[in-house]
Amino acid sequence: MNSHPSDSYLRTDRLPHLWCPGCGIGATMNSFVEAVKLSGISRKSLAVVSGIGCSGRVAGYLKADSFHTTHGRAIPFATGLALANPGLRVAVYSGEGDLVAIGGNHLLHAARRNVNIMVVCINNFTYGMTGGQLAPTTPIGSITATTPYGSTEMPCNLVNLAASAGAVFVARWTVFHVRQLACTMAEALVRRGFSFIEVLSPCPTLHLQRNNLGHGETEMRYFKEYSRVANNTSPVEAGLDRRDRKIIVGTFVKRERAVFFDSPDSVTLVRKKKVKA
Amino acid sequence: MNSHPSDSYLRTDRLPHLWCPGCGIGATMNSFVEAVKLSGISRKSLAVVSGIGCSGRVAGYLKADSFHTTHGRAIPFATGLALANPGLRVAVYSGEGDLVAIGGNHLLHAARRNVNIMVVCINNFTYGMTGGQLAPTTPIGSITATTPYGSTEMPCNLVNLAASAGAVFVARWTVFHVRQLACTMAEALVRRGFSFIEVLSPCPTLHLQRNNLGHGETEMRYFKEYSRVANNTSPVEAGLDRRDRKIIVGTFVKRERAVFFDSPDSVTLVRKKKVKA
Amino acid sequence: MCAEPLALLTGVHFMDGNSAVCEGAIAAGCRFAAGYPITPSTEIMERFASRVPRLGGICIQMEDECASIMACIGAVWGGAKAFTATSGPGFSLMMESIGYAAMTETPLVVVNVQRAGPSTGLPTMPAQADMLQARWGSHGDYRVIALCPNSPQECFDLAIKAFNLAETWRVPVLIMMDEVVAHMSERVVIPTLSEIAVVQRRYTQVRPGEYQPYRPAARGVPEMAPVGKGFFMHVTGLTHDAKGYPAMDPETQDALVRRFTAKIDSNADDIIVYEEEEIADAEVVVVAYGITSRAAAAAVEEARALGIPAGLLRLVTAWPFPEKKVRELSGRVKALIMVELNLGQMFLEMDRCAKGGAQSIFLGHAGGSIHRPEAILMAIQKAAQL
Amino acid sequence: MCAEPLALLTGVHFMDGNSAVCEGAIAAGCRFAAGYPITPSTEIMERFASRVPRLGGICIQMEDECASIMACIGAVWGGAKAFTATSGPGFSLMMESIGYAAMTETPLVVVNVQRAGPSTGLPTMPAQADMLQARWGSHGDYRVIALCPNSPQECFDLAIKAFNLAETWRVPVLIMMDEVVAHMSERVVIPTLSEIAVVQRRYTQVRPGEYQPYRPAARGVPEMAPVGKGFFMHVTGLTHDAKGYPAMDPETQDALVRRFTAKIDSNADDIIVYEEEEIADAEVVVVAYGITSRAAAAAVEEARALGIPAGLLRLVTAWPFPEKKVRELSGRVKALIMVELNLGQMFLEMDRCAKGGAQSIFLGHAGGSIHRPEAILMAIQKAAQL
Amino acid sequence: MKKKTRYSVRIIAERCKGCMFCVSFCPAGVLGRDGTANARGYPLPCIASAAVCTGCALCQKLCPDFAIFIESNHVR
Amino acid sequence: MKKKTRYSVRIIAERCKGCMFCVSFCPAGVLGRDGTANARGYPLPCIASAAVCTGCALCQKLCPDFAIFIESNHVR
Amino acid sequence: MIPPHTLPARIIISGLGGQGVILAGCILGRAAALYERTAATLTRSFGPAARGSACSAQLILDDTLVHYPYVDKPQVLLALSQQAFEQYAPLLVPGGVLIIDEHLVKPPAALSGISLYAVPATRYAEVLGNRQVANSIVVGFFVAVTGLFARASVERALRESVPPGTMGLNLKAFSCGYSHAIKMYGEHHTFSGRFEGKARAVQGNKQFKNA
Amino acid sequence: MIPPHTLPARIIISGLGGQGVILAGCILGRAAALYERTAATLTRSFGPAARGSACSAQLILDDTLVHYPYVDKPQVLLALSQQAFEQYAPLLVPGGVLIIDEHLVKPPAALSGISLYAVPATRYAEVLGNRQVANSIVVGFFVAVTGLFARASVERALRESVPPGTMGLNLKAFSCGYSHAIKMYGEHHTFSGRFEGKARAVQGNKQFKNA
C-alpha cells in the first residue's frame, strides 16, 4: 500500500505542493492534520481560511472547505464565516506578513472581540511568496530583498501582540516540535474563542540562504537545540532573539472570556443559533 | 484688549470651532498650545497631522503646517512627512476610532519601528463625527448607534496597546488634567521616537447623553473625582473601567530605543540629513 | 421567503431611503451585515443593527471597510445572505474585495450612498460621481450589476432585487444611492410575504465527490455548494479551473474571465431595467438615474407642457448599461441629454453607444446639490432647437 | 537636476523595465519611496532600497499599500519627490489615497505593474486590465495622467517624465506598466546630467501672510509652499476654498473640482504624447500601448510588407486620451483596431471618440500572455477587406 | 483711588459655548452663571467675584473654546 | 522463515523533496542518504537499517511533503 | 384630507441642530403620507449631528407624486432660529406664511406680504418642564395655524414618532401649541396662498419582474 | 560583432528555478546589447522564486529593434532539464541547435533535423567545487558552439553579472565550457540555421519634448 495515513485529509491531486525543499510549512500542515485527527472534530465541519503567501497556500492543500482569500483579510473572512455558520470550526492559516503586516489590524480587533476562530501563524521571518522581503518579525540586521543593508526595525513579538490584544489561547512552537504542535493545535481546535498559535518555520530559499543560516535542516537543528519549553511564560518575556540563542516555546496563555456573539449581555437579542440562509 | 494669549497659535478666522458645547477636544487643543509654548519648539517647525473625525479637526484650527488626511492614515502620512523632513516636529492628533479602529495597524507598526512622531489620541469612547457608533474603546454595555442593545466587545486599552507595540513614551490624562497634560505633551514634543498620549474626553452629544452619563461638565467632574495619578504603572494595569470608578492616569512608559532611520546599524548608508527635494 | 414574521414590516410607512434599503435587505432574507460607519450611509447599518438581532441575524461593526466587506464575503460562503453599506471613501477601500467577490462569484450586495468627492469632499451632500468606479474600481476585468433607486420606495424594491440578482448571477450587486435619496422620506409600501419574490440560494444537486465548484451551469453561472457538508470546496482569488484549483496559464485565465463576464454581458437584456416616459414621439430624450431622474422628470413634464417633444429614459440598472436602447434612441431622436451629478461619467457610456445621429449632450456638476428642473428644461429647449 | 553624482548611472545598460523605472525615478530627483512588496513590481522597490540609501534618500517598506501611498504623500508635503510601486491588488488598496492626492493636488508618482486579474489572478503574468481603474478607481471626479512605457528604455524616460508632469500639474501620475515590460531586459541608455530635463518643485514667491495654498496660478495649477517655513498651510481632503479651509457648499465644490479637472482637460494637448507609424496613408490603424504596441508594430510591418495600408497609433499617455487624434483618424480611415490585454477598456474610450466613419474593432483577451503578431495581422487583414 | 485686582478675567463672548467648565472648576469661585447668553444662544459665564481671582488660569486652560483668559494687571 | 520487523518505513518517492528532515531526526538512525534521486532530481532518503525502527513516526510527522510514513506489521 | 386647493404645499422647517427640526418635519410628512393619503416628500439638509449648526427640513405635499424634492419658494416657513429666518424668509412666496418661535427669532418690524405667526414654544416647553418638547409645541401650533392637516392625523404621527416614555408630554406640548394658535388667531385659520395640484397617480409600490 | 547573416537570432534558455537560467540569459543579452552593439531583448517566464519550478528565458538578437519580444520558433535551445527539453525541443526550427546538459537531459536516440550539443556542465561544476557555476560552463559552451558572440564580450558581461567573490570561479567555469566545446566540436563551430535581418536603426534613447 502506498497511501499516506494523512492522505484523506489532503487534496492529494495537488501534491507535490509548491513549497521548497526544506521549507517548514508542509510540516506544520502535517501537524495540523494530526491535530484534526486528535481533536475528534469532524472533517466536514472544518473550514480553513488562508490569506496570500507561501503559508497562505495551506488552504489549497487541505481537504476541508477551504478559502484562499486576499492578502491580509483571512481573519475578517473567517469572522464572517464563523458567525454566519456557527456549526463550522474555522481555522485561519497564514503567514506573519499576511496576518501581522497588512492584516495586523484585523488580528488585533478579532482578538479583542474574542471571535471564535483559531489562527495558525507561520513565522518564517520573511515574505516567502514575493521573494524574501522584510517581514514584521525579521530579526534586526537581517539582509532581505528590501533591506539590503540589514533590517533596523525591532521585530514584533507575535505572541505578545496576540496576548495583549486579548487572545484567550496563545502558544508558540517551532516546526521541529511536531508532537507538541499537534497537541496544541488540537487543543485550540476544541476550545472556543480566539486562539493564536505561532509556528517558527524555516524559509531556506530566502531567509536562511541570504543570511548565511544554512538550509532547512540546519534551521531545524537550531530549533531543536535552542528551544526552551516554558509553558505559562508571560508572552512579553517569550523571546526568540537569535542573539540569545534561546527560543521560548510553549503555551503561554489560557484564559476564558466571553466569546463574540456568545456574550450573555446580549444573549436575549443576539441569538447563537445558525443564521438562516 | 480682547485677544486670547493662545490666539497666535490658532487659525482664529475659523473660530468658533465646530465642536459641541461641553466637548473636550477643544480643551485638549488648549493644552497642546500650552505644551508647544512650554516645549520651546518653534511654531514654524511644528506640523500637525490629523485623520478624520471630530478629533481629526484639530489640524484645521492650529496655526501650524497642518494636514487633515484620510480616515485612519494620519500616521503613515506623518511617517512620510517626518522622514522626508527631519527638521519638522510632527504631531499626529486624532481620535481613537481613526487611530485604533481603521488606523490600528499603522499605530502598531509605527510604534514598533519607533518612528519619530508624537501621537495624541482623543479617546471619547465613541465615533463622534459620524453620530456615535461603537468605538474600540466603548465600554461594555454602552448604547451606541450601532449597538442599540449595548456593546459586548471588550474595549481596547490604548496605553497598553501602544506600549506593547513598542512606543517609547506612553501616557494617559483626561481633559480635566490640563496642567499635567500640557507638561506631558511638552515632554513628548521634545523627546525623539514614537510617543503616545491618550486623552480621555467627554462627548456629551453622543456618548454621554445616550448612556445617561450627563453632559460635559458632569463627565469632567467624574474625571476629576475618579482619576488616580499613578506614573510608571504598567500599562496593562492602567485600567479605566467605569465599574471600578477608577481611571489610572499618568506617564506609564519612558524608555529609549533606536529611532527609525536614526539606527546606528544603518547609519553609514541611511543618512539622517534632509532629503533633497 | 422571510423566515420570521417580525421581519417584514408589511404596511405603509413614511421612511427615508436608508431605512428602506435596510428593510428591503431584511425582506430579501438578508440576516448578516458587517459595516463601518460613514456619512451618509451610516443609518443603514444602524437600522440593521437595531432590527436584525431580533430576527436572529447578525450585524457587526468591523474595524474598517476592508474588514467589513470581507466579513460579508465570508458570511456568504458560510451560507448567509449578506451586505454592507458605505460611501465613497469606504467604497474605495472595498475595491480589492469587490474584485475578489467577482473572481470567486460570491453573491454579495454592497450599498454605496454617494456623496460629493473626490476624497472626503462634502460628506453630507449628494453626488453621483462613483458610477464609473462602480464599474471599473477594482483591478482586472470583471462585471458588477449596479442599481440606482430614485425614491425610498425604490430603495426597498431594489434592495430585494439586488439580493435576487446576486443569487441569480453570483455577482456583486451594487446599490448606487445618493445622499438625497438616502435621507429623503416618503411613503414606502411594504407588501406582504406572498407579494415579494425572493430568490433563494440554489445549491448544487450533485454529490460531493462529483461536484466541481466552478463548472458553469445554466447561463454560465456555476452552482454553489453548502459549506460544512463534505463538499470540500476550494475558493481562491487566483485564476482557477472548474475544480476551483489554481491554474496558472493564460488559457484558463481567458476562459474563466470570459465566462464570468459573459454571464452578465450575454444576459444583459434580462438584467437591464429602465423606465421610459413620453419616449414614443420624443425628439429630445433626457437620460438620468437616481435622484437626478426626478428633477429630469419634472423638467420633461414642463417641456411637454410647453409643447416640446421631450422624453425621459430613466436608468434603473446603470450597469449593465442599456446599450441597445440608447443605440436605438440615438437613431431616431435629435439629442440625448445625460443629466448627472458628476462631471461626465455615465455620459461617456451613453456617448459611446449613441452612434446614430442624435447629439450627446452632457449636463452635470460636481455635486453638493441636485439639478434644478429649470436648468434641465433650458437644456431641453436648447437641444430642441438644434 | 540630480544632486549627487552617484545618482545617475550615465551610460549604456542591459536592464529590465523594473530597474529602468527605478533609475528614472532617481534621475528625476526622487529620493523617497515607500512600498509594499507585490509581484510583479517588487523589484522596483528592491532596487530603490539598494540604490537610494547611498544617495542620502529613503526607501521604506510599510505595513501595507494604504500606508505606503500615504507615506509618499506625506513625504511630498515634506518636500520630497516620492513614489510607490505596486500591482493590481495593491493598486486597488491605494484608490482612496489616489483620490486624496488628486483632491489635495499632491505631485505623486505611482507605478502599477499590471498582472492578470481580477483579484489575485495570475500574479506572474501580464495584463493591461487596470487601465480604466487608473482613470476611475477612486470615488468622485478627478483626473490623473497615465503613461504606458513599452520598453525598458521608455520605463526610464517616462519615469522622468512622470515626475516632471506631477510637478508641473500637481496631479497623481500613474506609470501603467505590464509584467512583460517590467521583466524584459534591453539596452537602456542613461544620458548625462545635462541631457535630462528635470522639473523641480516650484514654490510660491508670495510671502507667508499672503499665500493662499489653493489659489489657482498659471494654467489653473496652484503654487505650493515649503513646509516648515511659516506658511502655516492647511491641506485637507474636504472640499476647500483658496485658503485650503473646508467650505461645505456646492459652489466651492463645483469650482474646486472643475478647476483641478480642467487643469488637465484644457491642457491635454500639451500633456498627451503618442507615436504614429505609417499613419499618413493608412486605411487600417491599430491602436495599442505598452507591450501590446510591440506586437502591433510587428503586425503593422508585416501588413505593409503584404501591401496592406496599415498604421499604428501608439498611446504613450493613456490618460488623458488622445481624443482629437482618434476623432481625426476616424474621419479618414476604414477601421481602428484597439489591441489590448483585457476584455475591452481603452477600446471603450476609442470607440466613443471614433465618431467618424471608421469601424471600431476590439482585439483582446484576459491576459496571461501577449498577443501574437499574427493574430493582429489577421485582424488587420480582415479590417482591410471591410 | 480704589485698589485694583491683580487679575482680570476676560471672556470672549462670541466664542463661548457655555460648557461651564470654567465656572465649575474655578478653585476660587470667581465665576458664576447669570442667565445671559451670547448671540448664538449659548449661556455665558459671568464674573461673580473678580476680586478673589488667584490668577491660576485654570479657567483659561480648561476652556475648549479659547473663550476665557486671564490678564494680570500691574498692582499700583 | 525470517522474523519480520515490526515497522515498515514507506517513502513516496514522487512526493519527496529531499529535505532530509526524516534522516536527520530519526532517533534510531533508521534512515540514510544513498545518493539516489527521484524523477524531479531530488535526493531521496534511504532505509539504512530497517530493523531498528521503533515506529515512533517522527519521520512521518516531520515530513513537509507527506512523503514518508510508517506501517506497523503484525509480528508473526 | 389636506384641502386639495392648497396642493402642492411647499414647506420649510428650519432651525439649529438639536431643536427637533427634522423630527417635526418627519411627523408632518408622516401625517400627510400615511393619514392624509397625500404624497409627501421630506428632505433635510444634513450636517454634523446635533452640533448646533444650521439645520432644515423641506416638505412638499402634493396630490400626486412629487418629482423634484426641494423647495425653492416655500409657502410656509417655520423658523426656529434667527439665522434660519434670515436665510429662508426672503424665499417665501408672496402671501406666504411665516411661523416663528417668538423668543428665538426677532423679525424686523415691517414684513410685507407675509403672514406672521409667533409662538413662545421654548418658553412653554420650559414651563412643561422639558425644553426638548418645544418642537411638539411648534407642530401643534403649525397644524392649527395652517389648517393643512387634520389634527388627529398629526397627533397619530406624533405618537408614533416620539420615544414612548415621552409620549404623554409631547401630546400635551402639541395641545399647548395648538391651543395657543386658536387663542391667538382663532379656529381653523388657513393661510392665504393658493396652490394648484395636477391629477396624477400617487406613487405606489413597484414590482420588478425579472428577479 | 554577431555575424549579421545569423540575425535575428531567437534563443530559448530553459531549465529549473535555481539553475541560473535567467542569469545565463542576462549575460548573453548583455554581451549582445552592450558589447556587440546588437539589439537584444530578453524576456523570462517568471514563477515563484527559486522553487525548483520550470523557468525559462527567451533572447532575441537582431540588428535592429526587436518588436515582438517572444520566441515561438527558437533557432537555439538550451535545455537544462528534461521537462524543458520536452516542452521546447518540438518548437526548434529545422536545422536548429539544441544544447543540453548531458546529465540532466536524455533526448531520444533519434533527433532529426537538429544539431545536438551536449556538455556535462553539472558534473564539471561539481569538479570545480560549486554546482552553482554550472550555468557559466553552459554559457561558455554556448558561446563556443554557436559562434554568435565574441568570447571577450560574453566574458566581460559575465564579469559584470556575477557576485564579485565568485568571479574567478565563474570565469574558470566559462573557460571550461568553452574548451569542452572546442575539444568536442572543433573551433568556431557555427550552427547551420540562417537568419536574415532587416536594416533598421537600433532603438535608442527617446527624449520627450513636453516635460
Ligand SMILES: Cc1ncc(C[n+]2csc(CCOP(=O)(O)OP(=O)(O)O)c2C)c(N)n1
Ligand atoms: C494587497 C496585496 N499586497 C501584496 C501582495 C503580495 N504578497 C503576496 S504574499 C505576500 C507576503 C507573504 O508573506 P507571509 O504572509 O509572511 O507569507 P510567506 O510567503 O512568508 O509564507 C505579499 C506581500 C498581495 N498579494 N496583495
Ligand SMILES: Cc1ncc(C[n+]2csc(CCOP(=O)(O)OP(=O)(O)O)c2C)c(N)n1
Ligand atoms: C474610509 C472612511 N471610512 C469611514 C469614514 C467615516 N468616519 C469619519 S470620522 C469616523 C470616526 C471618527 O471617530 P474618532 O476617530 O473616534 O473621532 P471622534 O469623531 O470621536 O473624535 C468615521 C468612521 C471616513 N471618513 N472614511
Ligand code: SF4
Ligand atoms: S520561499 Fe520560503 S516560505 Fe516559501 S516555500 Fe520556499 S522556503 Fe517555504
Ligand code: SF4
Ligand atoms: S459629537 Fe462628541 S466628539 Fe464630536 S464635537 Fe460633539 S461632543 Fe465632541
Ligand code: SF4
Ligand atoms: S469654559 Fe469657555 S466655553 Fe465653557 S463656559 Fe467657560 S468660557 Fe464658555
Ligand code: SF4
Ligand atoms: S484664573 Fe483661576 S481663580 Fe481666576 S477665574 Fe480663572 S480659574 Fe478662577
Ligand code: SF4
Ligand atoms: S522528510 Fe519527507 S521530503 Fe524530506 S527527505 Fe524525508 S521523505 Fe523526503
Ligand code: SF4
Ligand atoms: S518511525 Fe521513528 S525510528 Fe522509525 S524511521 Fe521513523 S523516525 Fe526513525
Ligand SMILES: [Mg+2]
Ligand atoms: Mg512569512
Ligand SMILES: [Mg+2]
Ligand atoms: Mg472618538
